[in-house]
Amino acid sequence: xxxxxxxxxxxxxxxxxxxxxxxxxxxxxxxxxxxxxxxxxxxxxxxxxxxxxxxxxxxxxxxxxxxxxxxxxxxxxxxxxxxxxxxxxxxxxxxxxxxxxxxxxxxxxxxxxxxxxxxxxxxxxxxxxxxxxxxxxxxxxxxxxxxxxxxxxxxxxxxxxxxxxxxxxxxxxxxxxxxxxxxxxxxxxxxxxxxxxxxxxxxxxxxxxxxxxxxxxxxxxxxxxxxxxxxxxxxxxxxxxxxxxxxxxxxxxxxxxxxxxxxxxxxxxxxxxxxxxxxxxxxxxxxxxxxxxxxxxxxxxxxxxxxxxxxxxx
Amino acid sequence: xxxxxxxxxxxxxxxxxxxxxxxxxxxxxxxxxxxxxxxxxxxxxxxxxxxxxxxxxxxxxxxxxxxxxxxxxxxxxxxxxxxxxxxxxxxxxxxxxxxxxxxxxxxxxxxxxxxxxxxxxxxxxxxxxxxxxxxxxxxxxxxxxxxxxxxxxxxxxxxxxxxxxxxxxxxxxxxxxxxxxxxxxxxxxxxxxxxxxxxxxxxxxxxxxxxxxxxxxxxxxxxxxxxxxxxxxxxxxxxxxxxxxxxxxxxx
Numbered sequence: 001x002x003x004x005x006x007x008x009x010x011x012x013x014x015x016x017x018x019x020x021x022x023x024x025x026x027x028x029x030x031x032x033x034x035x036x037x038x039x040x041x042x043x044x045x046x047x048x049x050x051x052x053x054x055x056x057x058x059x060x061x062x063x064x065x066x067x068x069x070x071x072x073x074x075x076x077x078x079x080x081x082x083x084x085x086x087x088x089x090x091x092x093x094x095x096x097x098x099x100x101x102x103x104x105x106x107x108x109x110x111x112x113x114x115x116x117x118x119x120x121x122x123x124x125x126x127x128x129x130x131x132x133x134x135x136x137x138x139x140x141x142x143x144x145x146x147x148x149x150x151x152x153x154x155x156x157x158x159x160x161x162x163x164x165x166x167x168x169x170x171x172x173x174x175x176x177x178x179x180x181x182x183x184x185x186x187x188x189x190x191x192x193x194x195x196x197x198x199x200x201x202x203x204x205x206x207x208x209x210x211x212x213x214x215x216x217x218x219x220x221x222x223x224x225x226x227x228x229x230x231x232x233x234x235x236x237x238x239x240x241x242x243x244x245x246x247x248x249x250x251x252x253x254x255x256x257x258x259x260x261x262x263x264x265x266x267x268x269x270x271x272x273x274x275x276x277x278x279x280x281x282x283x284x285x286x287x288x289x290x291x292x293x294x295x296x297x298x299x300x301x302x303x304x305x306x307x308x309x310x311x312x313x314x
Numbered sequence: 315x316x317x318x319x320x321x322x323x324x325x326x327x328x329x330x331x332x333x334x335x336x337x338x339x340x341x342x343x344x345x346x347x348x349x350x351x352x353x354x355x356x357x358x359x360x361x362x363x364x365x366x367x368x369x370x371x372x373x374x375x376x377x378x379x380x381x382x383x384x385x386x387x388x389x390x391x392x393x394x395x396x397x398x399x400x401x402x403x404x405x406x407x408x409x410x411x412x413x414x415x416x417x418x419x420x421x422x423x424x425x426x427x428x429x430x431x432x433x434x435x436x437x438x439x440x441x442x443x444x445x446x447x448x449x450x451x452x453x454x455x456x457x458x459x460x461x462x463x464x465x466x467x468x469x470x471x472x473x474x475x476x477x478x479x480x481x482x483x484x485x486x487x488x489x490x491x492x493x494x495x496x497x498x499x500x501x502x503x504x505x506x507x508x509x510x511x512x513x514x515x516x517x518x519x520x521x522x523x524x525x526x527x528x529x530x531x532x533x534x535x536x537x538x539x540x541x542x543x544x545x546x547x548x549x550x551x552x553x554x555x556x557x558x559x560x561x562x563x564x565x566x
Contacts, residue, residue, distance in 0.1 A: 074412075104413045
């Protein structure tokens with residue numbers, strides 16, 4: 001796959017505060033890349049630099065084959081940005097917002113009209129096209145925002161927390177829209193999000209940003225394998241069974257009152273089969289058994305740390 | 315010529331705003347209208363005698379100053395609207411697009427000029443209703459419009475720059491406020507000859523006075539006179555400084 005974004009040694013400080021401390025990343029064309037990190041880790045700063053809003057202190061950035069420092073306008077022509085704050089004009093209608101962007105991109109009258117109609121339909125805004133955007137719901141505003149970003153058929157879209165504050169249904173609609181953009185339009189997506197589920201759903205690769213550095217990068221599965229946390233929980237039917245099993249099944253922790261034990265899951269199905277065979281042989285009744293795989297939240301909490309817990313207080 | 319087409323597109327955005335939300339024009343016209351009525355009906359008798367004439371003549375004397383008051387008053391509204399716009403996400407969108415960057419600002423300036431001119435027209439209409447009968451001919455009126463446009467253009471660029479200098483909407487609304495004093499500390503309401511020496515010197519050397527004198531001459535059907543050159547130089551200077559500062563702050 002062709003590399004669409006390549007960043008080497010990106011640094012940015014505000015005064016004495018180092019926000020980005022040497023970031024390297026590569027994003028192949030047509031993939032979804034997600035940048036995760038706690039608040040203040042530098043996610044938004046990274047997006048602002050890569051989208052030409054602010055200048056980096058150091059580092060080399062190539063987007064769509066253009067050196068961002070030397071050819072910002074060529075980069076701008078290839079990208080679209082949908083920020084955390086809806087970038088729509090509330091006093092204009094949905095249609096007028098799209099026309100505004102079409103005219104700024106010099107699409108021409110006929111082509112502009114066609115593109116606007118197409119996008120209104122695609123983003124399910126045709127009925128609300130003539131209403132001012134202030135009257136839109138949160139989900140509609142985000143859809144209009146994305147539609148405006150799509151007017152110029154960008155090849156790279158920055159989605160900075162695209163579903164913050166949306167209800168679960170609107171969030172799912174947005175996810176589908178993003179998947180369609182990648183599949184149908186071959187767009188490359190740079191996603192930042194607070195919702196780990198969202199990164200898990202959408203991203204091909206995830207990078208974890210903590211205190212201005214990338215602390216891990218990989219597919220969601222690779223990241224999950226980086227942290228321990230997979231375990232089996234068994235709840236026994238009676239205290240006798242709990243007592244007899246607790247010392248023999250390799251439990252790392254137990255709860256006498258709830259009659260449950262936690263067993264680290266080191267071998268997946270094999271561990272589970274051995275456990276079930278042992279319980280069967282010893283005729284121990286199990287009330288409930290569940291398996292827990294590590295999720296991105298375990299990864300996030302393990303690999304990113306709050307500044308206060310890492311640095312000794314002075 | 316991308317800057318021109320993009321500015322026209324941005325102007326259309328502003329005009330749609332004005333069309334959909336016209337109340338600021340009434341607000342911009344309200345204060346000058348109140349000033350006009352107070353100065354004509356409360357102070358007009360005394361003021362008229364002060365310029366060696368009567369209340370009716372004072373209306374004619376007063377209108378240019380009221381027009382300038384309208385322009386600097388509207389500048390506050392412009393600053394608020396620019397500062398508000400800058401805090402919104404749409405400006406970030408414009409900045410990440412390959413468009414003529416200055417068009418965001420020129421759109422605001424041209425839109426503000428439309429708004430200010432509508433307010434001036436409303437104020438002038440009230441003046442005509444209460445007996446303002448200038449002897450100006452059509453070419454004189456065109457001159458009046460030209461001088462007003464020149465000064466509005468300058469003050470608007472200045473207020474855009476002031477709005478850009480702060481990210482805070484409340485501060486942005488206060489920064490152009492001192493401009494409201496210019497017509498008072500000039501020849502807007504009384505002749506500068508009636509002022510004490512220091513103040514008189516300031517009044518005769520500040521930008522509003524030559525503009526007011528030029529408007530007064532044109533409205534009275536007289537030639538624009540020597541004030542016009544000073545008015546043009548001041549306007550060009552203010553516009554240039556405002557433009558350069560605004561552009562620099564926008565690209566920050």
